[in-house]
Structure formats: C-alpha cells, structure tokens
Amino acid sequence: MRLFLTGVRMQWWLVRRQPDDLLTLCTIPFTVLMLMSIVVHSGRADLLPNAFLAPVLIGLWGFATGLAAEVLVTERWTRSLELGMAAPVSPHPVYLGRVAAVLLLGVAPLVETWGLGWLVFGVTPTVHHPWVFWAAMGASMFAMAGTGLLLAAFMLTNDTGHYQNFLSFPIYVLSGVMVPVQYLPEPLQPLSHAVFLSWSADLMRDALAPAPVAAVWWRLLAIVALGAAALVAGRLSLELTLRRVRRAGSVAYA
Amino acid sequence: MSVRVRDLTRTYRKGRRKNEEVTALDGLSLDIPSNEVHGLLGPNGAGKTTLCKVLSTVLLPTGGSAEVFGLDVVAQAHEVRPLIGIVFGGERGLYGKLTARQTLRYWAALYKLPDTRAKARTDELLDRLGLTAKADDLVETYSRGMKQRLHLARGLIGDPRLILLDEPTTGMDPVAAHDFRALIGELRAEGRTILITTHDMDEAEEVCDRVTLIDHGRVLATESPRGLAEMSGLHRWVEAETALDVSGLPGVLGTERRDGLLRVRVVDDAAARVVLDFLLDNGVRSVRAVPPRLEDVYLDLVGRRGMEV
Numbered sequence: 001m002r003l004f005l006t007g008v009r010m011q012w013w014l015v016r017r018q019p020d021d022l023l024t025l026c027t028i029p030f031t032v033l034m035l036m037s038i039v040v041h042s043g044r045a046d047l048l049p050n051a052f053l054a055p056v057l058i059g060l061w062g063f064a065t066g067l068a069a070e071v072l073v074t075e076r077w078t079r080s081l082e083l084g085m086a087a088p089v090s091p092h093p094v095y096l097g098r099v100a101a102v103l104l105l106g107v108a109p110l111v112e113t114w115g116l117g118w119l120v121f122g123v124t125p126t127v128h129h130p131w132v133f134w135a136a137m138g139a140s141m142f143a144m145a146g147t148g149l150l151l152a153a154f155m156l157t158n159d160t161g162h163y164q165n166f167l168s169f170p171i172y173v174l175s176g177v178m179v180p181v182q183y184l185p186e187p188l189q190p191l192s193h194a195v196f197l198s199w200s201a202d203l204m205r206d207a208l209a210p211a212p213v214a215a216v217w218w219r220l221l222a223i224v225a226l227g228a229a230a231l232v233a234g235r236l237s238l239e240l241t242l243r244r245v246r247r248a249g250s251v252a253y254a
Numbered sequence: 255m256s257v258r259v260r261d262l263t264r265t266y267r268k269g270r271r272k273n274e275e276v277t278a279l280d281g282l283s284l285d286i287p288s289n290e291v292h293g294l295l296g297p298n299g300a301g302k303t304t305l306c307k308v309l310s311t312v313l314l315p316t317g318g319s320a321e322v323f324g325l326d327v328v329a330q331a332h333e334v335r336p337l338i339g340i341v342f343g344g345e346r347g348l349y350g351k352l353t354a355r356q357t358l359r360y361w362a363a364l365y366k367l368p369d370t371r372a373k374a375r376t377d378e379l380l381d382r383l384g385l386t387a388k389a390d391d392l393v394e395t396y397s398r399g400m401k402q403r404l405h406l407a408r409g410l411i412g413d414p415r416l417i418l419l420d421e422p423t424t425g426m427d428p429v430a431a432h433d434f435r436a437l438i439g440e441l442r443a444e445g446r447t448i449l450i451t452t453h454d455m456d457e458a459e460e461v462c463d464r465v466t467l468i469d470h471g472r473v474l475a476t477e478s479p480r481g482l483a484e485m486s487g488l489h490r491w492v493e494a495e496t497a498l499d500v501s502g503l504p505g506v507l508g509t510e511r512r513d514g515l516l517r518v519r520v521v522d523d524a525a526a527r528v529v530l531d532f533l534l535d536n537g538v539r540s541v542r543a544v545p546p547r548l549e550d551v552y553l554d555l556v557g558r559r560g561m562e563v
Contacts, residue, residue: 006363010356017351017392079346086310087364088336088412094364247314249266249278249304 003089007097008104011071015102024062028109031055032116040121049208050180052113052125057177057201059109060144065167068102068148071095072156072238085242092238096231099148103141110137125208132216133207139220140200143227147196149234156241176201196226256323256416256447257286257309263317264304264471278304280471281318286449286464288323288415291442293462293479294451295548297556301471302451306418309449310340322416336365339414341405343424350394354385354404357393358411365412379407383437399430406437417441419450423457435461455549465548469556479548490526491550492518494533494541503529 015021035051072095075081084091118124127133151167172178174188175197181189192198199222206213264279279301286292294302307313308320311331320327322334349357355376362372380386383403388396393404402422409417419438423431431454438448438461452458458465459479467474467482475482494516501509505525510517520526526543533541 003363006360010352010360013356014349014351078349079342080349082307082310082312083340083342083347083361083408084364085312086335086338086340087361088332088366089364091364246312249264249307249313 001093003093004097004100007094007099008101009097010094011098011101015067015105021067021102022105022108024059024066025105025108025112027062028055028059028112029116031058032113033120036117036121036123040123048123049125049205052117052208053201053204054172054177055113056110057140057175057197057204058172059112060103060106060140061168061171061175061177061197063102063106064144064148065151067105068099068145069151069155071098071102072152076156085246092235095152095238096145096149096235099152100141100145103144103148106141106144107137127208128210129207129213132213133204135216135220136200136203136207136223139223139227140196140204143196143200143223143230146227146229146231146234150230150237151234153234153237153241156238157244171195171197174198180205194226196223196230199223199226255285255321256288256290257284257292257449258321258324259284259305259309259318260320261318262305262308262315262320264301264308264313265316278471279308279315279318282468282471282473283318284466284473284476286447288447289442289445290463291438291448291450291461293458293465294449294468295453295455295458295465295552295556296468300469300556302468303420304471305468306340306420306449306451309416310338310418311335336412337415339409339412339417341409341417341419341422343402343405343419343421344398345401347408348393348401348404350392352393353390354380354393354396354407355389357404358407361408361411367411375411375413379410383407397430399426399433402426402430402434403437406434410441414446416447416449419448419452421451421453423452423454431457455547455552459548467552467556474556475551482548482551490520490523491544491546492520492526492529492533492541493544494518494538496533496536496538496541498533498536498538500529500532503532505529 032055035054039047039051072081075084084094114124173184174192175195176184176192177197181192181198181202184192199219203213203216203219203223260283262279262282263277266276266278268274268276282301282305294305296302304313308315309322309327311327311334314328323337325334327334352360358376358379359372362375367375380389383406385400385403385407388400393401396404405422423434426434435457438450441448450462462479464476464478465482466476495514496516498516500506500516500518505521505528507519507521509519518529520529530541530543
C-alpha cells in the first residue's frame with residue numbers, strides 16, 4: 001500500500017506542474033456544448049442524463065487512454081524505467097498508484113459538466129439515487145485504474161499512438177456512453193457487456209432517474225469484476241513485458 | 255570480491271526481422287575487489303553500459319555469469335538490487351518537474367526506506383551533495399553539475415555497497431567534474447566499491463585504482479592506470495616549454511603542441527635522453543621525460559577509431 005501511495009503522490013507532484021497533461025479537460029466543454037445543445041433545443045429533457053454522463057465518462061476514459069496509458073512509456077523514454085527495474089521493490093504498485101492518481105482526475109469532468117450545464121443551459125440533472133451514483137462512480141474509477149494499468153503495459157511495447165486513437169470512439173459506442181446500448185445493433189450488444197463502462201453508464205443513468213434502481217449490487221459487482229480482471233491482466237502484462245525487455249535488452253529506447 | 259564476472263556474453267537481435275545478431279559482450283571476465291574504484295574504458299559500443307546493465311539486473315546475460323558480492327545477478331536479482339546504486343550521467347533518469355527533495359523521497363520509497371528514515375536520509379544526502387539550498391527547486395532549473403549531484407544522491411539513497419557510475423561527468427564543467435571526483439574519493443573512503451564508465455582518461459587516471467579497457471565486448475587489459483601505461487611498452491614522451499623544432503632528431507616519432515607545451519614522442523629511453531640533452535643544451539629549462547599516459551595506452555590498444563562504433 002505504501003508503494004501504491006508513493007506512486008499516487010509522485011504523480012500528483014508531476015501533474016500539478018505539467019498543465020499540458022490536463023488538456024483532456026479542455027475538450028470536455030465542447031462535448032458538453034454539443035450534446036446539451038442537441039438535447040435542450042430538441043426539447044428532449046428525458047435525454048438530459050445521457051447528455052450529462054457522456055462527457056463525464058468520455059473524460060474519464062480520455063485520462064485512461066491518454067495520460068495514464070503514457071505513464072510507463074514516459075518512464076521508458078526518460079530511462080527512469082531502468083532505474084525502477086533496478087530498485088529492490090517490485091515497481092508495479094508504484095506504477096498502479098501513478099495510473100490511479102491520474103484517474104482521480106476523472107472526477108474533474110463531472111464537476112466541469114455539471115458546472116457548464118448550469119452556467120450555459122441553466123439545467124443540471126437531479127441525482128435521485130446519490131449513493132448509487134457515487135458508488136458507480138467509485139467502482140468505475142477502480143475499474144478505470146485497472147484498465148489504465150493494462151493500457152500502460154500494452155503501450156510500453158506498442159508506443160505508436162495509433163492504439164490510443166483507436167480506443168476512443170469504438171469504446172464510446174460499445175460502452176453506451178454516447179448512445180445507450182439498447183439502441184445499438186443487436187449483434188453488438190453482447191460485446192458491450194465486456195466493457196465495464198457500459199455497466200457504469202447504465203447504472204449511473206439509472207441513478208439519475210426517479211425510478212428505483214434494479215440489481216444495484218450485481219451491476220456494481222460487474223463493474224468491479226471487469227475492473228479487477230483488467231487489473232490482474234495489467235499486472236501480468238506488465239510483469240511479462242518487463243521480463244521481455246529485460247531479456248531482449250530493450251529496456252531503454254536509446 | 256564485489257564483482258566477479260566470468261565469460262559473460264550478451265547478444266542482441268537487430269534489424270527489422272531481428273535476424274541480425276550483435277555481440278555486446280563476448281566472453282568477458284572481470285574481478286573487482288571490494289573498496290576499489292574501477293574504471294571501464296572503451297569506445298562507444300564497446301560493451302561498458304551493457305556490463306553495467308547486467309550487473310544492475312536490468313538486463314539478462316545470454317551466457318556466462320556475473321556475481322555481485324557473491325550473489326548471482328540473474329538467480330538472486332532480488333538480493334543484489336539493494337546492494338547496488340546506479341548513477342547515470344546527464345538528464346537521463348531524472349524528473350524535471352520534481353524537486354530534489356521529492357526525487358529522493360520517491361526513490362527512498364522504492365529502496366524500502368521507512369518514512370522517518372527516508373526523510374532523514376534525504377536531508378543527509380541533500381546536505382552532503384550541497385543541494386540543501388535548492389532542495390525545493392524543480393530539477394529542470396538545475397545546472398548540469400547540480401543534476402549530477404542529484405543523480406549521485408539518488409544512487410546513494412539505499413546506502414549501496416556497489417555504485418555503478420555510467421559516464422557520470424558527461425557534459426560537466428571542469429569545476430563540477432573536479433568536485434565530483436572528490437566525492438568519488440569520499441565514497442571509496444567509506445568502503446564502497448565503485449565501477450565507473452568514462453571516456454575521460456584524465457578522470458580515470460585520477461580516480462581509479464584500476465582500469466579495464468574493453469572493446470568489442472572483450473577485456474583488452476586490466477591494470478592500475480600507471481601500471482597499464484608502464485606495461486604497455488609504448489613510446490616514451492618528452493615534454494618541454496619551448497618553440498624549438500626537434501622533429502629531425504634520431505628516435506623522434508612525432509611531436510604535438512598542447513597548451514603551449516611541446517610533446518615529443520620517442521621510440522625509447524635512449525631517444526628520450528637525446529631529446530632531453532638537445533633541449534637542455536639549447537637553454538630550455540622546463541623539460542621532463544614522462545611515461546605514456548592512459549590516453550596514449552587507450553589509443554594504442556583500442557585504436558584510433560574516432561567516430562566509428
């Protein structure tokens with residue numbers, strides 16, 4: 001735990017002084033404006049929760065595929081990865097802490113979206129089931145940390161940027177962040193269940209609606225389980241990658 | 255024995271299809287006793303950094319063995335790591351957006367220092383390396399010399415018994431490099447073993463107890479800098495502060511001028527005597543015969559490869 005917290009603290013030190021890392025936050029308002037304009041001007045108040053949640057989850061995913069996924073690549077470029085591998089402790093918890101710290105920033109798009117909705121359109125959604133909403137948000141951030149570590153490990157050996165781009169829209173669609181999964185073509189819907197964000201989006205949408213939320217625990221469990229699977233896969237992937245670069249002699253780029 | 259390397263081999267696969275094999279270490283054997291400052295000299299691509307990487311456990315050898323304090327760097331990597339400190343030269347491995355204090359606290363955690371000990375050790379190293387006044391400034395604002403001191407502090411955070419210095423004075427100004435060499439002396443006095451890779455022959459001559467010349471992944475020679483020069487059977491040199499031309503004298507192989515000093519390369523001691531007599535007879539008072547320097551031995555053994563790697 002201490003190493004995890006060391007990673008969190010270290011990443012916060014870095015993020016505070018690298019405002020460029022927060023550029024994802026600058027794209028959120030545009031998504032908010034686009035979606036809210038459509039919903040407000042078409043008079044579809046029933047779609048407000050969708051318009052509010054999409055930028056929040058897109059922002060969270062943006063941090064995972066952007067900043068979090070690049071943590072290890074940057075380590076490799078600066079040759080700090082080499083020093084980390086030579087340290088007496090296993091560096092995995094530290095890197096997980098750094099990824100998790102980035103994803104704590106995932107709360108910022110939520111504040112940003114709510115604020116813009118109120119300021120520009122004069123509307124904010126009512127959270128009818130606050131504890132469900134926050135539990136879903138917490139579980140999603142945990143799942144995102146696991147996914148972030150998996151992406152970071154993957155990026156370590158596939159640092160081209162193409163994958164990061166590829167992982168945006170397909171995930172937004174499959175996860176039902178933009179369009180609820182039930183409106184997607186039927187053959188695609190089973191795929192969505194493998195994407196934790198689809199569970200997050202559904203549960204958070206339900207938390208904003210007045211109707212009672214069904215199967216809360218199972219759905220939370222699904223998010224956490226998918227996140228845990230990604231975490232284990234990320235941990236294993238990182239271990240195997242570090243072993244491979246140690247064997248291949250490709251720890252550093254230079 | 256701090257380091258014991260036997261028939262160490264490391265090959266890499268290169269090329270698009272990874273079908274080209276490059277040998278970085280070719281059956282290299284080396285012993286470094288405890289509390290020695292040992293220099294690794296060789297041209298780019300000779301295998302110096304590869305050897306450091308194997309010893310620091312970040313690279314697996316493809317053959318042979320390497321032990322640090324009797325522990326195998328492959329099979330007992332976890333036990334080896336706390337005993338080693340790695341120090342890079344230049345910007346590599348530092349976080350420009352952290353302060354020196356934050357950098358050391360971060361690495362202290364990775365070297366398993368408890369919080370209170372980490373704080374004390376950080377303060378101690380900042381003080382020792384003369385960084386206390388700038389401890390809370392961002393590393394990116396540091397001069398090259400300060401960054402190098404921070405590197406060394408980082409390498410010392412775990413109180414290592416073996417320190418691997420990979421070209422630590424690259425790009426340093428002479429004053430910073432001088433201070434750095436003084437620090438190496440202090441570390442040696444504390445009983446640590448130091449393995450230093452460098453291209454700077456003067457540095458190696460000044461700080462190293464022994465040096466190993468390596469090229470193409472093989473050891474060419476291991477000796478004290480002075481012993482290596484004497485053993486090499488190379489030409490002698492005569493140095494004098496003069497503008498006289500001695501190139502026509504018997505036994506003179508060549509001359510060069512450096513900082514107002516005439517350096518005459520001669521075939522042997524007898525030829526050196528002829529040059530000395532000539533210079534003294536012509537009123538030159540500042541004159542001396544000198545054995546070959548480490549740089550001469552290096553150039554002779556490694557060859558004048560220049561930019562070639």
